[in-house]
Amino acid sequence: MAVIRPLRPRRPGADRRSGKAARALVETHLEDLVVITGFSGAGKSTALNAFEDAGYFCVDNLPPEMIRSLVELFVHKGSKVERAAVVSDVRGGVYFEALRAVVDDLDALGLNHQLLFLEAAEQALVNRYKETRRRHPMAPEGSVAAGVASERAVLAPLRSRADVVIDTTGMSAAALRAKIAVEFLPSKTPGHLALTFMSFGFKHGPPREEDLAFDVRFLANPHYESELRELTGRDAAVVEFIAHDGRLEEFYERLHALLDFLLPQYAAEGKAHLVIAIGCTGGRHRSVAIAEHLAERYSDHDGIDVAVAHRDIDKHPPRA
8 A cells, every 4th residue: 555645734725626726735837737648559658748838847757645745845945846747557556546645735825736537448449559569567468458458457447537538539649649648738839840950061960860861062162162151141241152953942942842842841741840950061152051041931931930050060171
């Protein structure tokens, strides 16, 4: 039997089901805490990723007693965490009685929190485990169906305590992320995309974090012009040199059309981060100019936050 330790002395009369927010007993920067639980295979990892992309401090597979310790840190005077989400489920072992007690403690503290419960039809859960070929945590040596049945029995009391229940049967990962945005993130727009245009030099190695990469070494290289070598793609003279033969304009015509098609597709699919890398030889001239151009072009697009990064711009070329 788990030992239940209250986080703080409870305030008499605090009633979570009354519909009235309890007055907070502690001073804290924490504005929202979401506890995510539910069936194995129902999408808890996808849900946690959605909160992480929204700027929440996130922890996966946290036993209930460690939720207590984490909340202790959150309400500490020096903590700057404003929003947090944690996943706690049957992987934590002795579980549900402790988790219910933790929820009671959060009620008593008056902290703004929500319990999200994810579920799905039994066959959907079985199919997902078959696709991933992973063992069910409640039936490591038995059938997935048996594990789902065992889990359903122990989850029932906690489900009744949930603030939001989402049935993910037939729901794609993108649809679940959009549902969470609607239920929990009213200030966030589903499909919001953080887009980074990154310049780099092939001579310094390929980038590691790119989603798409374009090689622009076919364009005229300012490196071989002594008056341009020490400049970068941020300088007008360099841009003018790269564009002098018309190929840059032709490249933009095709690249703009491609990105105008791709970016809304990625956003609709639920992708939160996209890195588009532009590579030239040294990463100081052609790639920088193009990354700057693209960042400016897409900076005013709705639903897109644009950033630009120049990995190798400070790596000066050797003097001739």
